[in-house]
Amino acid sequence: MAEEDKEFLGYYQKFKDKIFTYFWYRVNFNRTIAEDLTSEVFIRALTNFDSFDQTRSFQSWIYKIAHNHLVNYYRIHNREVELECAKNLSQGLSQIIANLELERVLKEIERLESYYREVLLLRFVDGLNNQEIAEALGKDEGAVRTQISRALQVIQEKLKAHNP
């Protein structure tokens, strides 16, 4: 097997769960869809692996691919996932998350605007730093930092409002 193929498999091993988690949170916790999207993302990454700049972070690169793939997926399916997500959120979450507090936070996250939600999940669920989030979303790092801060503030306000 060629060296670059081995290298790619190494990256796959390292990021497969993260990408899966990324999609799982964004397709209404649907495992099957998340797995399919994960497969498609890695195949796309393999196809374009020749053009990957080795000096850059693979994580940023794979998340960018995943984000673009998700946007296409939303466009194709006419944001059905978001609606479905809102409808079945409580049912899905209760099966997944036993912690009530987590459930409450996650519900609020789901109610956030998409951009706030995205940066929060990338930051706290996927574990990307501000620079990587900025690269993945094609935004300025300062703007990302501001958005994360703003998102946290919104959640906090909403949690306080619901639980005074």
Add this chain to the structure above:
Amino acid sequence: MNDYDIEKVLKKLPQPKLSRLADWRIRLQIYRHIWQKRFISWRISWHKVIVLQSNRLAYALIVLVLFCLVVVIPGFAYASPEVTRGHWLYPVKQAIEKVELAFPQSAPAKVATYEKMAERRLAEAAVLTKKPEIKKPQAIVETIKEAVAFSDKAVVAVQQIATSTEKDKLDNLITAKQDEHMAELSAVAAQVGPANDDTVVDTIALALDKIKQVKVRTDKKIKFQRLPGLLPKLEIEQSATSTVATSTIITEPEEAKQVDEQTILEATATKALKEIPEGKNRPKIWQFTKEKSTTTPQKIENKNKAIVQENIENMKANIKTLKSNLESKPFDQNDVTALINRLNSKIKKAGQALNSGNLNQADDLLKTTEALTNNAEHFIKPKKEQLQGQEDKSDNIKEGNNNLGSQDPKWINRNSGSDNNNRNSNDESN
């Protein structure tokens, strides 16, 4: 809940993992994709290799074809005796030989080259006559004539050599070569047989005679030759009014007009001719006396006619003698009969030509008849039950020649070595 708490909570959000089945499914897809990519690249590189190899193959093929055209085919054409007149490669052979001859060469090298060419032609003649039927008689004739011509050129080239030692050396070479040529032509004659195409048989017979001439050639090349021993002394008759000097000259009729007149003195009309009485050893002679007023072309022609007639009569006798000799020897009698019939037919035609006034044709017929008579044994197969190899046949040939020479005085002039030399010298001078 402050930010810090929210961050803590958020960090505790579940992070599910890919199921093992999904993992293997994705891995399988990745491997398949990798192999597909590799297969496509192999196909591309093989395509390049094939194209490259095709180009290389094309170049190699072109080089091979050029090599065949420039080296192999001409080499084969040049070296193979199977490439004969009429073969599509024969012009290639001739072209190469022309180039070879065009190169400036020393006289010894020229001699060797001419002899080599003569050998080639004889080898080609052997190939042409190999088949049961002779399909290209003209090709055989031209090939043999060319062989003889090359042999003559070799002789001429020897004459151009200044040093006598070198000349003697090359003379020996040519003599040895003539033996080889004789053997080759003899084989061709045996292959052809006496009953085959006229021109082929005549050409072979004349070529055999020519080879014999070369072997016993003399240094002198004069237009005519006086025979020592047979020539009467020069007789001079003097009278009050004239002096007549007469000498006998043996030559061909064509040379009548080329006789050296220095030996002839003026004579009177009444004593212009002196006849030589008939006798046992009467040579073929004629007398020429320069006559101021009475000698005419008609008289010369009459003399020529007389000589040709005499030759015809002599030849008839020779044929009878040859016949009895051949019949007494262990030769295939069918061949003997065919040969004798052919000889008689030629003589008959010579007589007809003489009667119609065509002396040249008559003389040509006599020449070929004589050549065929001289070399009869080469054309005749031995009897099957007497076939004991080439040694016996060659013994018979030698014996036949000796017997033919001694039995008939009329043969003395034709078959004795000196006589043949003389006549052959005259031939060469012509």
